[in-house]
Amino acid sequence: MIYKTTLTLLLASSLSLNYLIGQVVKSESASVNFLSKTPLEDIDATSKEVVSVINTEKNQIAFSIPNKSFKFDNSLMEEHFNEKYMESEKFPNSTFSGTINDEIDYKQDTDKKITVTGKLKIHGVEKVVTLPGFIRIANGKLNVQTQFMVKTADYKIDIPTLVFEKIAQEIKVTVSGIYPLK
């Protein structure tokens, strides 16, 4: 009896989930890149293990990036990024979830500048931010791009004085995602 009930419960939840997922589109590919630019050294890293979803009905968007998926050219920098600065074993993911402030007709091909307001969470610190972005709908695909600056101090990422000149206080972040609309 309990088994049957559980089964029904599971079936019901999966059915209704499927029903609702119709409004949620998941990225088929998404990436995040960041750049720290100083006179001494440019450090950049890219993650392609980004997952993102857009709820087209509610105009909501969310990203999640495992910090360890950022690939650096220099493997020692990658280790220090995770061990010392992002503390990736304590805070495994960097995330964003927010609402697109502009009206978008997802059925129409468009190019549009947008802003997104929501919570950016890095290194366990959450901040409400408004980010500029660009959206393109063409060939049944939705393309989202944004570029913004992140202050390391805002997210309690402590840069020791010894390497202070090599790591920028403001990091340029570039995000892009492609979502199939059909």
Add this chain to the structure above:
Amino acid sequence: MQKNNIALIIGFCLSTLQVTAQDDLLESLNNEQSKKKSLTIASFKGTRLINSPTLEVVGRRALDFRIAHRFGPFNSGYQNFWGIDGPATIKLSFEYSFDGRFMFGIGRSSAQKLYDGFLKYRLLRQTTKNEMPISVTLYASANINGQKQESLPYYHNFTGRMSYAYQIIIGRKFNEHLTLQVSPTIIHYNLVEKSTDKNTTMAVIGAGRLKFTRSMALTFEYGMRLKGMTNDFSSYFNTASLGIDIETGGHIFQMFVTNSTGMNEVQYIPYTNTSWKDGGIRLGFNVSRVFAIGNRKK
């Protein structure tokens, strides 16, 4: 039947809740991410702790240049500035890895003019969610005694100069602070001094670190000999060292006291001839500098 209907309704409500709010949109993403396996990183700062190899391998396309130095013994007294005046031993080594998993290296130590080449392979890697609770690294080194023939009257041919060390390094990073490892070890000398000496011996090395800031850690290692190389077990001592690790970006400074003079497994494990008890310990340091080599911009 009625129960089933209730379950159906509850299930529907639950799942609706799951995807309505935007935070739950994120929740589902984080759940998806957390299903992925994530390898434990930075179990130790360097590829060697004090004398012993750690479970770590240098990163992909990274070259680690190490300088190791051991001063004279404390019990040599004030006249010898408690060992700072020497005699000192020094070892230089290079370690490189293409993929961050398989590493090879070469080294040269002033103790017995010893040349060595070694291989290291990360067989198993611990994961953060304990799908794999331990890391296992294999280590093998071959050493060549480079002293002049005159000082080695019992060496007849080249192979007599060779000795080998094999280790299985089993370790676990318990948390951000504590990492421990244990390494069953086999040491083999092709040629030993006396006919009563053994060619092969076994030992177990225990080592660990206690990281107390993000750049500093206390380190310790102890080598327990299971058999001696010579008939008289007590003519040599177990290696024991206590130190501190300081990491500063590209450099790691390791400072410690140890009762061993040699810096290769074939030396400090079976042939440590001074003891902590009578002050036969010495100051030592290792400096490690990592260079990124062979990187290509995509």
